[in-house]
Amino acid sequence: MRIEWVDRLLTVTATGRSAEPGEFDWSDTERTLGAPLPADFKELRRRFAEWGAFSDHVLVLEAQGDTESVLANYETLLRSVRGNPDNRRIFEPFGILGANDESKGKGLVQWGYSFIEEEYYWQADTSQEPATWPVVARVDPLEPFQRFDMTASEFVYVCSRKPSSPHSVSRRRSRRPVTGPSEPPGIY
Helix, strand or coil, rough: CHHHHHHHHHHHHCCCCCCCCCCCCHHHHHHHCCCCCHHHHHHHHHHHHCEEEEEEEEEEEEECCCEEHHHHHHHHHHHHHHHHHHHHHHHHCCCECCEEEEEEEEEEEEEEEEEEEEEEEEEECCCCCCCHEEEEEEECCCCCEEEEECCCHHHHHHHHHHHCCCCCCHHHHHHHCCCCCEEECCCC
C-alpha cells in the first residue's frame, strides 16, 4: 500500500489547518463495483474528510452521498451508457466497469474531476490488486484519455505540485501574474 503520497499531500496542505480524520463506510460502493477501492484513495478521503477540493481544482469524490460520491457517480454513468448505447463512445477505449458483458470486470470508475471539466478515473480490473489500477484522465469529455501509472493520491500530488504535469494546477497558476508571495498548493 503506497500511502506516502497521502502523507506528502498532508504535509504540503497543512498550512495552519487542523482536521480530524474521518471514517467512511465504502462497503456499498465496493460491493456494487465487485472490488475493493484502492487503499490510498480511501486513506486520501479519510485524511482529507472535511475537504475534497485540492487547490480549488481537483475534487475527490466522497464515500457516500447523493451526487458527489464514487457510488452515485458510478451508478449515474452506468445508467447513461446502458440507457443510451451511443454514450459508450464517450468512454472508449475502456468503457465503464460493468456496463456490458464483454468487459469482464474491466472498465473505468471515476474518482474525481476538476472544476474545468477534467475527469479522473481508475482503469479498473477487478481481477487485479486495486493498488495497481492506473489513473486515466482527460481534459475534456471529447478529448482522448491519458494514462498515468500512479495512484490517485500521487496524481493529486503531482497535479498540485508539478508544472510539467498535463493536468497541473501549478502550471495554470504560473500563467497568472505574481503580485506577492505565492500561496502553497493545497486545499482552499
